[in-house]
Amino acid sequence: DADVTQTPRNRITKTGKRIMLECSQTKGHDRMYWYRQDPGLGLRLIYYSFDVKDINKGEISDGYSVSRQAQAKFSLSLESAIPNQTALYFCATSDSSIMNTEAFFGQGTRLTVV
Amino acid sequence: AQSVTQLDSQVPVFEEAPVELRCNYSSSVSVYLFWYVQYPNQGLQLLLKYLSGSTLVKGINGFEAEFNKSQTSFHLRKPSVHISDTAEYFCAVSHYNTDKLIFGTGTRLQVFP
Numbered sequence: 001d002a003d004v005t006q007t008p009r010n011r012i013t014k015t016g017k018r019i020m021l022e023c024s025q026t027k028g029h030d031r032m033y034w035y036r037q038d039p040g041l042g043l044r045l046i047y048y049s050f051d052v053k054d055i056n057k058g059e060i061s062d063g064y065s066v067s068r069q070a071q072a073k074f075s076l077s078l079e080s081a082i083p084n085q086t087a088l089y090f091c092a093t094s095d096s097s098i099m100n101t102e103a104f105f106g107q108g109t110r111l112t113v114v
Numbered sequence: 115a116q117s118v119t120q121l122d123s124q125v126p127v128f129e130e131a132p133v134e135l136r137c138n139y140s141s142s143v144s145v146y147l148f149w150y151v152q153y154p155n156q157g158l159q160l161l162l163k164y165l166s167g168s169t170l171v172k173g174i175n176g177f178e179a180e181f182n183k184s185q186t187s188f189h190l191r192k193p194s195v196h197i198s199d200t201a202e203y204f205c206a207v208s209h210y211n212t213d214k215l216i217f218g219t220g221t222r223l224q225v226f227p
Contacts, residue, residue: 004157035217040123042204042219043158058214090157092215102148103215105157 003027006091006106013081013113021076021109023091030096032074033103034058034066037088046089049074050096081113116141116207120218128226129197135190135221137179137205147188148206148215149179158204164188175199200225 004025013019023032030051035043035058045058047066055066063085065077078085088110092103119138127133139145146165150158162173169181179190188205205218 033215040219042120043215043217045214045216048214092158102160102163103158105159107157 002107004091004093004104004106006089006109008109009107010110011112013111015082015113017081019078019081019111021089021091021111023074023076023106025072025091025093025104027093027095027104028071029093029104030071031094032068033092033094034064034074034076035090035092036060036085037090037108043090046076078111078113081111083113085111086113087111116145116209116216118205118207118216118218120205120221122221123219124222124224126224126226127195130194132193133191133195133199133223135203135205135223137188137190137218139186139188139205139207141186141207141209143209145207145209147179147181148208149173149177149188149190150204150206150217151175152202152204152220154201161190161203195223195225197225197227199223 007022033048034046037043044060049068067075088108091106094103117140121136148163149161151161152158162171164171164181172178177192202220202222204220206215
């Protein structure tokens with residue numbers, strides 16, 4: 001089983017709909033992140049959480065919200081999806097007890113907003 | 115604020131040839147530097163990282179990178195590439211106190227037989 005699991009892997013939704021992307025991890029890491037990947041733009045940070053009670057905005061948080069339900073779960077919501085939110089979304093985790101250790105990524109969720 | 119520039123969006127190369135993927139960063143403070151690889155339809159995985167110490171860092175799959183502080187660069191190299199190295203490569207930077215990774219726009223390495 002993957003250490004960082006994202007669900008769903010693929011999703012098509014209509015403009016204006018609310019959608020939630022979920023991420024769970026079995027690595028026991030305290031830090032979790034949501035990124036979106038767009039061709040030619042690399043990965044951009046949406047939100048990050050350093051523990052259950054700590055949520056922070058990243059570079060491009062407008063139109064998104066997050067919830068850290070437990071140490072192992074971090075979900076990303078699009079309250080009212082729009083076509084320019086069509087992208088590949090990645091969840092990642094890292095361990096704060098090891099300074100600047102690597103981030104571990106999920107397999108990604110491909111979201112299409114029509 | 116930190117930023118990362120990957121000058122080449124695509125690098126085509128023949129199998130067994132050497133390759134260099136370029137990465138430059140800007141930051142007013144000390145940073146840590148990373149290279150990640152993304153194979154088709156997969157997430158990202160770490161190739162190598164520079165935190166401190168020797169400026170030449172060796173990673174997985176025969177890749178290495180050299181940190182050059184004066185040129186603010188962290189170029190990735192491999193002396194002889196394989197077809198299986200075809201992937202997208204991302205350079206990333208983080209400030210020692212934030213643990214947020216800032217990514218470059220990526221370089222797609224295409225290895226031809």
